[in-house]
Amino acid sequence: MIDFDILRSYMDNDDDIIEAVFMAFLEEHDDGAEKIQQLYNNKDWSELFITAHSLKGILASFGEAQAVEKLETIEGITRQNGEPNADDIDYVVKEIATIKQQISDYLGSMA
Template identity: 70%
Template sequence: MIDFEVLRSYMDNDDDIIAVVLMAFLEEHEDGADKIQTLVNDQNWSELFITAHSLKGILASFGEVKAAEKLEIIEGLTRNGDAPNDEDIQFVIQELNVIKGQIKEYLASAV
């Protein structure tokens, strides 16, 4: 879940910048949950490593702690070509869907 206080502190409380960052996230990662599931199904650990690494940093900057921690675990395992834990994958997928909803709600209220 996004911690908007953390996000605001990173973005100097600039609502315009926050909106741009959130829109960019949606453009890049709106299908992130589906992508992760597909990569797991295909056992494409090298691509899952890249995706987990990217999302981990972005979500941490949004003040999201739990999914970022799970992504760090997934990143570590897939870096070595090992399969991630299914519970971690499912947690991240659920959290990405919650975050997507938060972003869409924030952007709708900002317009």
């Protein structure tokens, strides 16, 4: 989940910046959960490494801790061309859905 206190501290409490970051996240990672699941199912470890690395960075800036930890584990394993734990993949997929809902709720409240 997004930790809005951390996010606001990173973004100087600027709602316009937060909105822009959320819009960029949705443009770049709207299909992030599906992509992770598909890459895992296809055993495409090199692409899963890149995706995990990218998501890890943006979610860390959202103050999200648990999914970032799982993504870090996935990143480390796939860097060595290994198969990550299915439970870690499932956790990240579910957490991305939760984060997308939080973003949708936040952007909806801005309208």
